[in-house]
Amino acid sequence: MSRPLHVALTGNIASGKSTVGRLLAAHGATVIDADQLAREAVAPGTPGLAAVVEHFGPGVLAADGTLDRAALRGRVFRDAAAREVLNAIVHPAVARLREARAAEAARAGARVIVSEIPLLFEVGLEHAFDGVILVDAPPAERLARLVRDRGLAPADAEAMLAAQWPAERKRAGATWVIDNDASAAQLPERAAALWAALLARVPPHPAASDPVPPPGAPSVSNIPGHLQYTKDHEYVTAADGDGVVTIGITDFAQGELGDIVFVDLPKPGATFGSHAVFGTVEAVKAVSELYMPVAGEVVAVNGRLDGEPALINSDPYGDGWMIKVRPSGGDDGLMDAAAYRTLLGQ
Numbered sequence: 001m002s003r004p005l006h007v008a009l010t011g012n013i014a015s016g017k018s019t020v021g022r023l024l025a026a027h028g029a030t031v032i033d034a035d036q037l038a039r040e041a042v043a044p045g046t047p048g049l050a051a052v053v054e055h056f057g058p059g060v061l062a063a064d065g066t067l068d069r070a071a072l073r074g075r076v077f078r079d080a081a082a083r084e085v086l087n088a089i090v091h092p093a094v095a096r097l098r099e100a101r102a103a104e105a106a107r108a109g110a111r112v113i114v115s116e117i118p119l120l121f122e123v124g125l126e127h128a129f130d131g132v133i134l135v136d137a138p139p140a141e142r143l144a145r146l147v148r149d150r151g152l153a154p155a156d157a158e159a160m161l162a163a164q165w166p167a168e169r170k171r172a173g174a175t176w177v178i179d180n181d182a183s184a185a186q187l188p189e190r191a192a193a194l195w196a197a198l199l200a201r202v203p204p205h206p207a208a209s210d211p212v213p214p215p216g217a218p219s220v221s222n223i224p225g226h227l228q229y230t231k232d233h234e235y236v237t238a239a240d241g242d243g244v245v246t247i248g249i250t251d252f253a254q255g256e257l258g259d260i261v262f263v264d265l266p267k268p269g270a271t272f273g274s275h276a277v278f279g280t281v282e283a284v285k286a287v288s289e290l291y292m293p294v295a296g297e298v299v300a301v302n303g304r305l306d307g308e309p310a311l312i313n314s315d316p317y318g319d320g321w322m323i324k325v326r327p328s329g330g331d332d333g334l335m336d337a338a339a340y341r342t343l344l345g346q
Contacts, residue, residue, distance in 0.1 A: 004030075004106050005202045006113040007175070008128075010120035012085070012164045013137035014142035014149075016180035016187065020135050021116045023191035029112045029198070030105040032098055040092035042067050053091045056082075077159050091123060092306075094098055096262045096282070099310070103284045112198050121170050131175035131201065133194065136167045138181055163291035222251050224317055229340035235317070236293040239327070244299055248321040249281070249290065249312065252344055257283035262307045265290075265322055270298045275333065278323065281312070290322070293334060300324035 009024075009031075011017035018033075025031045041048040044065050053061060056075055062068040076083045098115055105113050114133070117125060126132050137145075139161060148155035171177055176197060178190050227235045233253035237246040254260060262282040272278050272292040279290040301323050304311060312320035335343070 003203050004110045004113050005130050005198060006102060006115065007131040007133055007198065008120050008125065009114050009116045009133045009135070010118060010170070010174075011137075011172075011180075012142060012167055013118065013160050014145040015135045015137045015167075017116060017118070017135040017179075018028075019187060020133070020178055020180075020191055020194075021114060023188055024112075024114050024195060024198075027192070027195040029114045029195070030108075030110040031076065032101045032105075032113065032115045034094055034098065034115065034117045037094045037097040037101075038090055039127070040097060041090050046093075048089055048093050052086065055085055055089070059241035077153045077156075077163050083163065085222040087119075087123065094192055095307075099259065100284055103261070107284075111202050112195075121165055121173060123276040126173050131198075132173060133176045133178065134167070134170050135178045136171065137179070141181065207241075223341050223344075223346070224319070225337040225339050227317070228334040228336060229343075230291065230293045230335070231343065232291045233238055234291060234293045236334065242326075244324050244326050245294065245296075246321050247325055248316055248325050250340075251316045253288070254313050254316055254320075257286055257288055259284045260312045263309050263312070263322070265301050265305070266298050268298050268300060271328075272298070274329075287307060292325075292328040294325060296327040298323050299326050306322055 009017055009021055011020075021031045021033070039285075040046075042052055043049065049067060052067065052072070056072060060068055060072045060075070072086070076086050102113050102115070111305050115129065115296055117123075120132065122125055143154070143157050143161060146152045146160065150157075152160070156266055176194055178187075178194060180187055223229075227237055229250065233250045233256075235248055235250050239245050260283045262284075264280040266272075266278055270278075272295065274292060274295040276292045276295075277289045278292045278298070281288050283292060302311075302319075302321050304319065305322070312322075314320065
């Protein structure tokens with residue numbers, strides 16, 4: 001199965017990006033709506049909503065306990081610092097949800113995945129996709145749409161427009177631009193042309209001559225000979241010159257879990273006994289606890305995993321490492337590569 005093309009769809013407010021998203025969905029794209037994910041991230045009972053209320057106060061809650069989005073919007077669109085706080089709460093949760101939905105779509109055979117992200121450029125995500133679609137319309141037209149279609153006061157509409165980057169700045173970073181400055185009848189034609197361009201960019205299927213394992217064949221894991229392993233599928237490196245070892249999970253473990261979307265790791269300075277739980281991995285197939293291969297103190301944590309948890313899938317023994325530890329003993333449960341290979345039946 002080929003990898004799907006995963007592109008971002010963006011555009012300033014009232015540009016018509018959601019309409020373009022619906023048109024692409026009608027052609028066969030899998031569309032992931034960031035606004036919907038943002039609602040899920042702050043639904044009642046979620047850590048996201050609790051964090052919003054803690055910072056902005058109970059005045060942002062509706063009578064039924066849900067988020068009063070209009071009240072919150074009034075707080076943040078005129079206050080850049082407040083927007084930054086809100087983004088820091090919501091964006092990480094949305095990213096985890098988006099990665100999980102994209103992985104589900106890929107497994108279902110999607111050819112084109114479109115992630116609709118209004119603030120794509122503002123939060124620096126434009127390089128995280130195979131391409132960027134920008135939907136644009138003249139500022140005067142967008143202002144008129146906000147007042148006419150959404151019932152906003154002109155001052156509020158202008159504040160919303162001002163809170164986003166100017167379209168000219170975004171056009172320079174876009175792969176495709178859809179100008180929604182003409183009649184509604186022309187937008188479907190432009191979306192159809194865009195769809196053809198997207199299909200031309202879909203990665204090809206593997207050649208028929210490429211080896212394919214037979215149905216039911218066991219997967220073969222990469223088991224580096226210089227590492228030690230646990231029965232729980234963590235690995236530990238030999239100590240470096242400072243007596244520090246590196247710990248992560250094996251590619252067998254990440255293969256069993258599926259695409260990893262979030263990792264919860266301890267802070268430097270934390271100490272653990274051997275076999276103690278030191279963190280959690282959330283993946284599309286399961287949530288798994290992480291067990292300490294050795295007793296010791298955490299001296300470093302792989303901060304890249306906060307924004308790129310998929311490094312564990314692509315490079316578990318390299319960039320996907322998790323923590324560095326100064327051992328204090330208690331490593332009697334470790335096995336060498338040969339023993340670990342036997343454990344896996346390889």
